[in-house]
Amino acid sequence: MAYTVAFSGKGGVGKTTLCGLFIRYLMENDKYPILAVDADSNYNLNEVLGVDVEFTLGDVREDMKRGNVPVGMTKDRFIDTKLEESIIETDKFDLIVMGRPEGQGCYCAANSLLTAFLSKLVGNYDYIVIDNEAGMEHISRLTTKDVDILLIVSDTSKRGLQAAQRINELAQSLNVLIGRPYLILNNVEGELSEPVKKYIQDMGVELLGCVSRDDNILEYDMLGRPTFDLPEDSAAVKSAFELFKKIV
Amino acid sequence: MKLAIAGKGGVGKTTLAAWLGDYLIRQNKEVWLIDADTAISLGPALGLSLEEVPIPLVNNKKLIQERVGTGVYINLNPEVDDLPQKLAKDVRGMKLLVMGTIAGAGSGCGCAANAMLKALLAYMILRSSQWLIVDLEAGVEHLGRGTITSVDGLIVISEPSIRGLQTASNISRLARDLGLKKQVMVLNRASEDFVPPKDIALPPIVANIPYLKSLEQRQQTSPCVLDLPEREDIDEICIKVLDALKK
Ligand SMILES: Nc1ncnc2c1ncn2[C@@H]1O[C@H](COP(=O)(O)OP(=O)(O)OP(=O)(O)O)[C@@H](O)[C@H]1O
Numbered sequence: 001m002a003y004t005v006a007f008s009g010k011g012g013v014g015k016t017t018l019c020g021l022f023i024r025y026l027m028e029n030d031k032y033p034i035l036a037v038d039a040d041s042n043y044n045l046n047e048v049l050g051v052d053v054e055f056t057l058g059d060v061r062e063d064m065k066r067g068n069v070p071v072g073m074t075k076d077r078f079i080d081t082k083l084e085e086s087i088i089e090t091d092k093f094d095l096i097v098m099g100r101p102e103g104q105g106c107y108c109a110a111n112s113l114l115t116a117f118l119s120k121l122v123g124n125y126d127y128i129v130i131d132n133e134a135g136m137e138h139i140s141r142l143t144t145k146d147v148d149i150l151l152i153v154s155d156t157s158k159r160g161l162q163a164a165q166r167i168n169e170l171a172q173s174l175n176v177l178i179g180r181p182y183l184i185l186n187n188v189e190g191e192l193s194e195p196v197k198k199y200i201q202d203m204g205v206e207l208l209g210c211v212s213r214d215d216n217i218l219e220y221d222m223l224g225r226p227t228f229d230l231p232e233d234s235a236a237v238k239s240a241f242e243l244f245k246k247i248v
Numbered sequence: 249m250k251l252a253i254a255g256k257g258g259v260g261k262t263t264l265a266a267w268l269g270d271y272l273i274r275q276n277k278e279v280w281l282i283d284a285d286t287a288i289s290l291g292p293a294l295g296l297s298l299e300e301v302p303i304p305l306v307n308n309k310k311l312i313q314e315r316v317g318t319g320v321y322i323n324l325n326p327e328v329d330d331l332p333q334k335l336a337k338d339v340r341g342m343k344l345l346v347m348g349t350i351a352g353a354g355s356g357c358g359c360a361a362n363a364m365l366k367a368l369l370a371y372m373i374l375r376s377s378q379w380l381i382v383d384l385e386a387g388v389e390h391l392g393r394g395t396i397t398s399v400d401g402l403i404v405i406s407e408p409s410i411r412g413l414q415t416a417s418n419i420s421r422l423a424r425d426l427g428l429k430k431q432v433m434v435l436n437r438a439s440e441d442f443v444p445p446k447d448i449a450l451p452p453i454v455a456n457i458p459y460l461k462s463l464e465q466r467q468q469t470s471p472c473v474l475d476l477p478e479r480e481d482i483d484e485i486c487i488k489v490l491d492a493l494k495k
Pocket residue numbers: 009010011012013014015016017018040132133134186187188211212213214215217218221236256257258386407409411
């Protein structure tokens with residue numbers, strides 16, 4: 001069974017940034033093969049990793065719906081080929097981008113079709129890393145089923161922590177977890193304040209640790225450079241790797 | 249006027265929604281605020297404690313079953329005309345409606361919540377002294393699903409990061425595809441001389457929110473974003489945004 005780690009949390013707390021660093025951590029420790037899954041309909045994990053996306057699973061579904069099936073090919077065969085093609089392969093990891101189906105209305109049928117493909121894929125990998133979109137909708141979707149570790153990311157703000165708490169409660173109540181949740185505090189400057197410590201204690205999720213605020217990250221993101229390539233001695237890389245050591 | 253605020257995660261959508269509502273209510277306007285984010289943070293941003301935040305509309309199972317139905321066949325045009333008055337929470341004179349997470353509705357399908365929101369927005373026809381502001385979930389999903397087709401104006405907000413600006417650009421394009429042409433762009437936490445790269449198409453930039461140390465410090469202990477020492481500057485920003493949208 002693949003070891004599956006998913007990132008979740010309020011918007012903009014650093015899920016994607018940390019997801020990228022986690023993939024780098026796996027690589028540097030020879031933990032292969034890796035499948036990265038970008039489950040955010042506003043996908044941008046590829047930018048953090050420095051990879052281009054040509055098409056997404058959402059696009060494949062669109063082709064199916066339009067019936068753009070080449071002559072001499074059955075529909076099922078065509079879908080399989082297309083889905084296979086949507087895996088972005090690099091030397092170090094594979095990336096799959098869920099994307100966003102076109103058109104309005106209910107996406108659920110499409111979503112479950114796509115997740116079915118994902119669950120077929122997982123057997124081919126030892127490590128699966130999932131970047132989710134902000135908020136909580138994904139928690140109740142299949143995309144977060146069977147995760148070994150749910151990494152709930154927050155900054156030290158009250159609203160970030162409240163969102164983290166809700167995500168944890170929801171995950172527990174839906175029984176989507178087979179492993180366990182941890183909290184990661186990102187963008188931390190100096191020591192945690194007493195109220196923050198108290199809040200975390202009351203939340204009942206174990207704090208995996210803190211990732212430092214790092215101006216390098218902001219600078220890279222301003223320039224559109226992949227934060228995956230941050231220097232090894234950056235504060236964020238160092239502190240994040242310390243945490244990741246505890247789970248892999 | 250009905251407005252929606254969209255952008256990448258954490259760029260300040262909820263903060264700006266709260267500021268605009270607070271500004272308008274002090275101008276004696278009637279203000280409706282709709283929290284359309286499953287993480288539910290607009291209430292706390294307005295100063296409500298978690299206990300005071302109203303039960304999200306879609307967690308009201310009975311109501312959803314009545315209006316939207318469950319399972320495969322859901323009614324995409326539910327009746328909603330009585331809901332605003334019934335379910336709104338009064339906050340400083342503003343009326344807050346919380347749409348909420350889909351999880352409570354059972355199926356792991358966000359469609360019921362979206363159908364309700366869409367119908368609500370279409371139903372609420374406002375006089376000119378009435379304002380409705382929708383705080384959207386991060387990203388593009390609401391735009392993709394067409395939930396906000398019946399708003400009159402869109403505020404796209406971003407920080408100066410490339411990923412934030414690209415998200416803003418995607419949002420803007422999707423909204424235009426929905427026929428939503430009135431769009432303005434607000435930059436948050438960018439330096440004054442910041443100019444976005446030319447190859448990223450954005451709505452016209454009408455305001456720039458400076459980094460506020462006071463806000464960051466406040467958020468460590470309180471979720472509320474109102475009553476900051478910089479209120480006058482914040483009001484100026486609200487005026488710029490609203491003026492640009494009224495044009
Ligand atoms: N440790 C850090 N130090 C400084 N800045 C950081 C740090 N982590 C993240 N950031 C900044 O925070 C912003 C949001 O990061 P990121 O996109 O990873 O968050 P996210 O949670 O994935 O957002 P979304 O909800 O939109 O998916 C980025 O502009 C990034 O530069």
